[in-house]
């Protein structure tokens with residue numbers, strides 16, 4: 001599973017940008033911040049879904065781009081804070097940020113991550129001033145220590161900063177203990193294929209850990225953001241972890257990527273049908289990426305397809321659905337919520 005997929009890699013590299021852009025379309029809000037804000041507003045208004053906004057900015061090749069990425073994140077903080085629709089804290093989008101957006105010395109290429117800490121601290125200060133939550137995404141294993149160190153330090157200093165743990169990594173078992181009570185942690189299996197000496201290589205085992213480790217974090221008072229599109233895993237988390245502990249939506253949330261067709265499940269959760277009846281339903285948050293130019297979005301999508309061959313199948317199937325008129329952008333969420341409202345006497349308890 002972890003051997004380099006040479007033919008696959010060459011195929012992805014040979015794909016014309018226009019084709020990659022077509023693949024990226026269902027997942028990317030657009031090529032400017034306004035498009036992402038509009039998607040976040042419509043998701044909230046039409047379906048009660050909240051967003052986390054992400055600037056696609058992983059391929060950083062100049063100081064100018066580093067400065068531009070920082071400026072865009074500051075603009076994102078201000079745009080979210082200024083928007084009337086996001087006034088209530090539970091409705092407010094968070095921002096997702098990758099440390100590699102702010103350095104010309106990425107750790108996965110032997111660098112020391114120079115500039116990352118300062119950039120994220122600048123964003124965190126502005127985010128704190130304006131009440132916008134921040135999450136530091138997790139990149140491959142070279143970034144784990146560095147990311148946890150920065151995120152935990154900021155959280156301990158009173159910033160509303162969360163991060164991500166990848167259950168495929170063996171080290172995560174020990175990292176759970178480093179997370180302070182009350183911090184936000186997104187739990188994922190991890191998108192980066194890692195070598196077998198440091199990580200699991202089979203998805204079912206990663207998903208067992210996703211449930212078990214999420215439970216451990218919750219038991220330690222950490223706010224867990226379960227991020228998975230595996231419907232069975234999400235249902236098991238709710239049935240086996242949330243229900244027995246009678247947890248309310250102030251303790252955890254469910255996250256998915258914008259564009260992955262899981263709208264009916266999300267609406268069911270929002271309506272409180274899968275969570276303790278006497279407790280607040282959790283937030284359901286969609287990860288909404290945007291770019292400042294389409295070549296950034298296509299670079300992101302190409303990298304994901306290259307790094308994770310199974311992603312190519314999902315993306316292709318999703319695209320076919322979109323072309324057949326199903327799962328088209330925001331409409332799928334609005335339609336799912338309309339179906340739910342029709343079938344349910346109780347409106348969603350968002």
Ligand SMILES: Cc1cc2nc3c(=O)[nH]c(=O)nc-3n(C[C@H](O)[C@H](O)[C@H](O)COP(=O)(O)OP(=O)(O)OC[C@H]3O[C@@H](n4cnc5c(N)ncnc54)[C@H](O)[C@@H]3O)c2cc1C
Nearest residue numbers: 137138188189190191227228229230255256257287314318
């Ligand atoms: C909100 C969010 C934030 C994330 N942040 C990070 C991060 O910071 N670091 C990191 O390493 N990983 C991150 N991930 C990715 C995560 O680690 C997994 O790689 C990804 O979610 C796939 O795992 P899964 O649990 O959904 O299971 P899978 O078995 O991969 O997916 C379950 C099913 O969902 C469908 N599906 C999954 N992905 C797609 C897709 N793109 N298009 C269409 N259908 C799809 C398929 O039908 C698939 O069978 C994030 C994921 C989400 C949802």
